[in-house]
Amino acid sequence: xxxxxxxxxDIIRRVEESFAAQGLMQHLGxxxxxxxPGEVTLRLPYDAxxxxxxxxxxxxxxxALADTAGGFAGFTQFPPDSSVLTTEFKMNLLAPxxxxxxxxxxxxxxxxxxxxVCQLDVHAQQGDDRTHVATGLQTLICLPASAPESPPRDxxxxxx
Amino acid sequence: xxxxxxxxxDIIRRVEESFAAQGLMQHLGxxxxxxxPGEVTLRLPYDAxxxxxxxxxxxxxxxALADTAGGFAGFTQFPPDSSVLTTEFKMNLLAPxxxxxxxxxxxxxxxxxxxxVCQLDVHAQQGDDRTHVATGLQTLICLPASAPESPPRDxxxxxx
Amino acid sequence: xxxxxxxxxDIIRRVEESFAAQGLMQHLGxxxxxxxPGEVTLRLPYDAxxxxxxxxxxxxxxxALADTAGGFAGFTQFPPDSSVLTTEFKMNLLAPxxxxxxxxxxxxxxxxxxxxVCQLDVHAQQGDDRTHVATGLQTLICLPASAPESPPRDxxxxxx
Amino acid sequence: xxxxxxxxxDIIRRVEESFAAQGLMQHLGxxxxxxxPGEVTLRLPYDAxxxxxxxxxxxxxxxALADTAGGFAGFTQFPPDSSVLTTEFKMNLLAPxxxxxxxxxxxxxxxxxxxxVCQLDVHAQQGDDRTHVATGLQTLICLPASAPESPPRDxxxxxx
Numbered sequence: 001x002x003x004x005x006x007x008x009x010d011i012i013r014r015v016e017e018s019f020a021a022q023g024l025m026q027h028l029g030x031x032x033x034x035x036x037p038g039e040v041t042l043r044l045p046y047d048a049x050x051x052x053x054x055x056x057x058x059x060x061x062x063x064a065l066a067d068t069a070g071g072f073a074g075f076t077q078f079p080p081d082s083s084v085l086t087t088e089f090k091m092n093l094l095a096p097x098x099x100x101x102x103x104x105x106x107x108x109x110x111x112x113x114x115x116x117v118c119q120l121d122v123h124a125q126q127g128d129d130r131t132h133v134a135t136g137l138q139t140l141i142c143l144p145a146s147a148p149e150s151p152p153r154d155x156x157x158x159x160x
Numbered sequence: 161x162x163x164x165x166x167x168x169x170d171i172i173r174r175v176e177e178s179f180a181a182q183g184l185m186q187h188l189g190x191x192x193x194x195x196x197p198g199e200v201t202l203r204l205p206y207d208a209x210x211x212x213x214x215x216x217x218x219x220x221x222x223x224a225l226a227d228t229a230g231g232f233a234g235f236t237q238f239p240p241d242s243s244v245l246t247t248e249f250k251m252n253l254l255a256p257x258x259x260x261x262x263x264x265x266x267x268x269x270x271x272x273x274x275x276x277v278c279q280l281d282v283h284a285q286q287g288d289d290r291t292h293v294a295t296g297l298q299t300l301i302c303l304p305a306s307a308p309e310s311p312p313r314d315x316x317x318x319x320x
Numbered sequence: 321x322x323x324x325x326x327x328x329x330d331i332i333r334r335v336e337e338s339f340a341a342q343g344l345m346q347h348l349g350x351x352x353x354x355x356x357p358g359e360v361t362l363r364l365p366y367d368a369x370x371x372x373x374x375x376x377x378x379x380x381x382x383x384a385l386a387d388t389a390g391g392f393a394g395f396t397q398f399p400p401d402s403s404v405l406t407t408e409f410k411m412n413l414l415a416p417x418x419x420x421x422x423x424x425x426x427x428x429x430x431x432x433x434x435x436x437v438c439q440l441d442v443h444a445q446q447g448d449d450r451t452h453v454a455t456g457l458q459t460l461i462c463l464p465a466s467a468p469e470s471p472p473r474d475x476x477x478x479x480x
Numbered sequence: 481x482x483x484x485x486x487x488x489x490d491i492i493r494r495v496e497e498s499f500a501a502q503g504l505m506q507h508l509g510x511x512x513x514x515x516x517p518g519e520v521t522l523r524l525p526y527d528a529x530x531x532x533x534x535x536x537x538x539x540x541x542x543x544a545l546a547d548t549a550g551g552f553a554g555f556t557q558f559p560p561d562s563s564v565l566t567t568e569f570k571m572n573l574l575a576p577x578x579x580x581x582x583x584x585x586x587x588x589x590x591x592x593x594x595x596x597v598c599q600l601d602v603h604a605q606q607g608d609d610r611t612h613v614a615t616g617l618q619t620l621i622c623l624p625a626s627a628p629e630s631p632p633r634d635x636x637x638x639x640x
Binding site: 094136 | 410412414415429430437439452455456457459
């Protein structure tokens with residue numbers, strides 16, 4: 001990890017602020033379960049509005065949850081004046097995502113100055129049972145906090 | 161394509177029925193734009209409830225849209241008594257997803273008796289401008305229509 | 321795991337036979353390091369014929385090693401009259417692959433009747449130092465042993 | 481494409497030099513078929529030393545070929561004093577890779593200052609028949625030419 005570790009309280013505040021600014025997280029009903037340096041856990045309670053045609057969690061909901069957990073996991077290790085974007089991710093769906101809620105954990109595997117790689121895992125919980133329903137890998141890019149909004153497109157590093 | 165082509169009207173009806181049964185599609189506000197054999201286009205109008213921390217479409221919304229377009233593209237070529245599940249997909253996010261709406265196209269690249277591979281492409285539209293914001297690959301599995309609900313886990317092909 | 325566990329000696333013999341039949345493994349200089357049910361470790365000593373333009377192991381060598389380790393990991397859990405094919409895999413290259421040898425471990429994460437998912441990890445070893453140079457995910461398909469050679473294309477499950 | 485287009489003759493020379501410096505390309509028997517700005521085609525003649533257990537091209541050979549085609553495709557658009565590394569790639573194997581040779585095409589889809597995304601396609605050729613045997617996506621990072629060798633690890637952008 002090439003950056004000085006930010007203070008724990010500061011990490012939590014920054015993740016919570018970014019989370020609150022993501023309309024999709026509120027719309028899906030995602031909750032923050034745990035924030036640690038390099039590892040973030042999110043929880044998504046079952047709702048009929050999150051389903052696919054069999055009534056299970058839609059792969060799109062599972063993946064949005066996993067992608068966000070990984071993005072925040074990387075973000076906990078980024079310098080204060082920075083922002084995070086996913087450049088790519090890949091999910092393998094291992095079992096039907098049925099249960100009372102989904103629990104997604106994003107963990108930083110490799111942290112670099114520009115790119116960070118996370119492992120993503122999603123479990124479905126039903127009572128005391130947990131089923132591993134999805135696993136994935138994700139690449140994040142660390143950008144100056146104001147980058148995506150302001151500069152002309154061809155000067156945006158990485159995603160221009 | 162190993163199956164007899166279903167009639168066009170039947171394809172459209174089956175996709176529309178499956179789409180209507182997916183709670184997440186209604187919750188996100190996804191619309192069917194075009195259904196053709198092996199190719200389905202979906203549209204997602206901008207809404208603040210679909211955003212990430214910069215106010216663009218969240219990668220989770222982009223990916224859910226792309227995954228669903230691909231799933232239906234494969235489904236158009238499946239036999240009548242079958243169901244579709246995504247076994248894996250991968251997205252590369254090419255540019256910030258900002259615009260009035262996202263347009264996702266799923267196209268079957270290779271159709272087999274068990275596995276189907278789709279290419280996924282998402283563009284953001286703003287007035288007359290279209291930006292290619294994401295591309296991906298997806299593997300689908302063709303299951304007997306009733307498979308995921310009823311059988312004991314270890315008899316479900318592929319995802320047991 | 322839906323199949324009866326084959327006997328350990330039988331697993332080792334089947335993996336060794338399949339390994340010996342893979343021309344590429346000999347050509348690259350790959351060695352079997354460890355065979356366990358659901359987990360296979362391969363070793364690739366450094367050779368200037370395996371390099372990219374900086375003199376490190378080429379990502380193609382790293383990936384061929386990882387893909388093969390995963391394929392054998394799945395194969396250890398397949399029934400006797402079956403064969404294994406990779407349907408897809410994804411690698412994240414975490415660090416330059418420099419060292420005396422590469423060590424790749426393939427581990428079955430989820431084993432189904434048709435599809436098996438493996439995690440792939442490659443470390444570069446230099447003296448006592450080990451660097452995690454690549455991680456990946458892979459989907460395998462279990463086929464009847466004679467399938468890919470003989471049947472007409474459109475009856476080969478999954479890959480037809 | 482954020483960089484000035486290098487001259488065509490210069491692109492060809494730089495790709496050929498880099499190709500000649502990659503031990504693995506010679507060891508596998510890869511040939512350059514075509515170099516264009518943003519698109520490179522490589523050819524790999526069949527050899528029993530490139531096979532898997534059914535006698536087809538090994539997925540590892542197919543993937544090494546595809547990864548290299550994409551790497552060079554990106555490299556054609558990089559500034560003169562730079563180097564290319566693959567940060568991740570994903571392959572879907574669509575059909576058994578049997579034939580006289582494999583033809584891999586890497587094409588730049590999106591070119592940024594730091595990251596470039598390529599589409600990878602591999603066909604097997606047998607007489608006049610061509611079969612699409614693999615498709616993939618790849619992310620490349622553009623580094624200063626001397627980066628991976630000299631700096632201490634934690635200052636290497638992206639892969640440190």
